[in-house]
Amino acid sequence: MDILSHGHSITSTAGETPSDVARLxxxxxxxxxxxxxxxxxxxxxxxxxxxxxxxxRGSQTRLSSDGSPLGELETWLLERCPLLLATQQRFSLMRGLTQPLLRSGMQLASLPSGLMDDLLTLDYAACHDVSLTAIDLDAKALDAALRNHSERHTPVAMACEQRDAWQLSCQGRWDLITSNGLNIYVDDDQLCTAFYRQVAEALRPEGVFIVSFITPPDHWKPYSRADLEQQRLLFQDVVPVRWMCHRDEATTRGQLAEAGLEVISVHYDEQRMFPAVLARKHGSALL
Structure with missing residues (x-):
């Protein structure tokens, strides 16, 4: 399967580009x-x-990725763009859900892992013999995850596996799996449920799944309507991003249940855009 999150290009369209689109x-x-x-x-x-x-990190230095001062549009993206703010809050929510579940001897996985920030930024001081698995289809992401693990000196073992999320083909391997942002690229509901089913099968009987989803726009409570309109222009007309597959809570609960996962709790960001979900494999012990 192709990498869903990146590596695509804009298809050119005929006609003149409106001035605001050209400016952005x-x-x-x-x-x-x-x-x-x-x-x-x-x-x-x-x-x-x-x-x-x-x-x-960046909010302290006010520097861009190349070391130059942040420009106006990049500052807006990182500090005011509604969905990116929700993404930052969702990251914090998911880490907050994961941290109290950590126990010695656990096997944890992140899928897709990216740089593994969701697991490598946790505190493992009270645990021993914990091991992490970074799972991603992108070999470059796995290389970066290994570098991240080394640079952070996180006191846990880590392995990398280049796998398709729909072909995990393993039974009862992990105690906890996190998934940040794969389902938001998957428009097909049955395909999304099939991914959750792969996760359920890969979890041990007491296993926990921590995931998130983007809610439909009519559910959103943005800080600023003007920023929401700028986001719409940017991510629809200028850069038609592929991460806008929306699902409401009821749909997500139904998909997880069909896959064999029971929702324990749902935690919303302040704008109600990108909630985090704590679920468990059916038949596992109470958390």
């Missing part, structure tokens, strides 16, 4: 993150990490 394209071309979005219509592991960790 020109502004995106001025910084690395913008150029990547223009060329790939999505984010790979490196750029996802860049967005997720901005509140902890």
């Amino acid at each position: 394209r020109a502004e995106l071309s001025e910084f690395e993150l913008g150029r990547y979005l223009l060329n790939n219509l999505g984010l790979n592991g490196q750029w996802t990490s860049y967005v997720l960790l901005y509140p902890e």
